[in-house]
Amino acid sequence: MAENGEEKLLAMARHIAKTLGNNENMADDIFQIFSNFDGRFSREKLSEKTCDNEEDPKSSVAALELGLKSLDRQISQYVAADHSIWADSADSVAFLDAIDELIAIIRDWSPVAREKTVGSCLARADDLMQQAMFRVEDEFRSLMERGGESFGLSREYRNGESTGNLSFDSEDEDDGGVIRNDEDEGIPVAHPITDYDIIIDALPSGTISDLHDIAKRMVAAGFGKECSHVYSSCRREFLEESLSRLGLQKLSVDEVHKMTWPDLEDEIGRWIKGANVALRILFPSERRLCDRVFFGLSSAADLSFMEVCRGSTIQLLNFADAVAIGSRSPERLFRVLDVFETLRDLMPEFDSVFSDQYCVVLRNEAITIWKRLGEAIRGIFMELENLIRRDPAKGPVPGGGLHPITRYVMNYLRAACESRQTLEQVFDENVVPPPPPSKLNNDRRGSSSSSLSVQIDWIMELLESNLEAKSKIYNDSVLSSVFMMNNGRYIVHKVKDSELGILLGDDWIRRHTSKIRQFHANYQRSSWNKVLGVLKLDNGSLAPNVAASTMKERIKLFNTYFEDICDVQSTWVVCDDQMREDMRISLVKLLLPAYGSFIGRFRGVPELRKHVERHIKFDAEEIEARINRMFQGNAGSTNRRK
Incomplete structure (x- = not known):
């Protein structure tokens, strides 16, 4: 036994010299240090070629068999244990030490594995290693499960300091908040998230250290993928539960497309909150935990993180993709914009969190779907164009008032352009060919030159053409002018009072204001020239x-x-109240001077003096009063601007 012990000691010394010595000279130096330290480590004994087994192969193989037999007893004892090995730190240390020895034996003897006896020993060593790995895999899983249970669902850190337990629950809060248990009353209280400077650790530091010890051995033994798999399966459950608590459902594309619009709007709202929490809190926290468990094992860490987050990330991206390829009804623009902006704003998080080789597919998929959402937005604007073109001229609007298509389009564009910067990005990322030059006014000085401005200008041209066609329905050309005045004034007002003014420019506003004045002039000429002609007298000709x-x-x-x-x-x-008042004032100024002059001449005719009141039906005050009652509309048909 003493000889065997000395042989093992010498073998270990040779192994150290071989490992640390990059060349023969360095190995000799190490041999000299050992010889000076202990006489048993003579240079003659230490310089034996154990690796090649040239001098005493039978003795070396015997030592190998003896070492394997000893390790088999130790490892089998732990493999068969009916209690957790990591419940006792001494057991866990001894088990890991035995695994380390087994790893070293397999590594050192693998170069001569083709020798029959050595190959047989290594086969037994591999079988023993597999048994050990099965057990440490179970221990790894148990540590993760027990650690999560004992630590609560998660723990929140801000600037490195713990702030207590938290969980996510979309039903009890409206602002993407977190639910914390009030320590005094034990009642869940919603706290909205105001920033995302949060790290969540779901495992205690001691458990993370134990997991790291196991992960190192599994990777060293060639079981890195198995370790990543058991790690990711446990953490994936946590992520899926977290997203579920945020109210996110696993929905197929067909299920999303079959949802009613109100339900889809609600689901988009939950998705926006969930995506922000996932990308800004959950995924970075998982990245941090992964890096701690697999510290120094970057490939295993990257693989594990990808497997943990892949399912949840695909769930988030699939929903956004379903929105992108869904209906392009104009009413959906604003929610699609919300999804587009959310994904755009989260791109830095995608870049930082999914930066490794395994996650590049997820990052690229996020970019692809984000661009697809931009295509959907452009498609919605095309559908708006079609809606304007197809809007039928069913009948004239009573009183020449505001047409519903005008109100709809202008309020729609005004609301859309509150996201002007986003829309400019959407249209400029993939420039849309503009309509034919003949369809657009070439004088665009003072307006934005972006693709969005071209798009808006084209929609305004379509709307104006549509209104001109509708104005021809009126049998009275004067009423057609009033109709165009009403709708033109409404359009200009909405443009001036919103981001549309920046896009279309001052020249556009001036041109369309001039058109309104022209319609007003047409109205006065067509309506009142006949009246003024009656009052006009040629002095001295009668x-x-x-x-x-x-x-x-x-x-x-x-x-x-x-x-x-x-x-x-x-x-x-x-x-428009102001336009109505301006029209009345202009009529009074136009009519009363001519009427007053005519009445003065009428009273000057001798034959008519005795019967003046019989012929003069209106005095000046009555004329003005009648004019002031014009343009009110019938009850129920009054069409005020909104």
């Missing part, structure tokens, strides 16, 4: 006996024309 009859005829015509116009146009609508 003989006295003809003047009286002509004056009587003209005042009669004026009364008829004026009353008919007021009766008809009192049912018409001018939606």
Whole structure:
């Protein structure tokens, strides 16, 4: 036994010299140090060629068999244990030491494994190693499960300091918050997340250290993938539970497409909160935990992290993809924009968290789906164009008021352009060919030159063409002008009062304001020129006996024309309060001077002096009062601007 012990000691010394010595000179130096330290380590004994087994192969193989037999007894004892080895630190240390010895034997003897006796020994060693790995794998799993249970669901850290236990629950909070147990009352209390400077550790430091010790041995023994698998299976459950507590469901593309729009809106809201928590808190926390468990084992750490997060990441991305390839109804724009912006804002997190070789596929998939969401947004704008083109001219709007398509499109564009910077990014990332030059006004000085501005300008052109077609439905050309005034004024007001003004520019606003003035001029000319013509007199051209009859005829015509116009146009609508007031004032200024002059001449005709009141139906105050009652619209048809 003493000889065997000395042989093992010498073999260990040779192994150290071989491991540390990069060449023969260094090995000799190490032999000299050992010889000076202990006489048993003579240079003659230490310099035996144990690795090649040239001098005494039978003795070396015997030592190998003896060492394996001893390790078999030790390892088998722990493999067969019916209690946790890591319940006792002495047991765990002894077990790992035995595994280390077994790893060293397999490594050192593998170069001569083709020798029959050595190969047989190594086969037994491999079998023993497999048994040991099965047991440490079970211990690894148990440590993770017990560690998570004893530590609560998770622990939150800000700037390296623990702030208590937390869990996620979407049902009890509206702001993507976390639920903490109030220590005094034991009642879950929602605390909204105001920042994401949070790290979650689901395992105690001692457990992480034990897991690291096991992981090192499993990787060294060639069982790194098995270790990563058992690690990822445990942590994957935690992530899936966390996403579930955030209210996220595992939905297929078909299930997303079959959802009603209100339900999908709610699901998108939950997705946005969940994606932020996952990418800013959960995934970085898993990356940190993975790096601690697999410290110094970067490949195993990267593989494990990818396997932990892959399923949850795909779940998040699949939902975003389902939204991207779903219906392109214009009403969906704003929620699709929310998903696009969320994914865009999380790209730095994707880049930092999924930076290794195993996760590059997930990172690239996130970029692909983000771009697909941009395509969906552009597609929604194309559908808006089609909606405008297809909107039928079913019948005239009562009173020439605001058409529903005008209100819909302008409020839609105004709301959309609150995300102007995002939309500019969407349209500029993949420049859309502009419409034919003939369809757009070439004078765009003062406007944005972005692809989005081209898109908005084109939509405005389509809307204007649509309204012009609808204006032709009116039998009265004057009412057509009022209709175009109402809708044009509404459009300009919405443009000036929003981001649309920046996109379309001052020149666009000036041009369309000028069009409104032209419609106003057309209205006045078509409606009131006939009335003004009746009041117009040619001085000195009328003989006295003809003047009286002509004056009587003209005042009669004026009364008829004026009353008919007021009766008809009192049912018409001018939606904008300021424009309605301006129109009334301009009519008063246009009509009253001519009417006053005519009445003065009328009173000057001798034959008419005795019967003036019989012919003059309206005085100046009544004229102004009748004008002020115009453009009110009938009850129920008044179409005010909103």
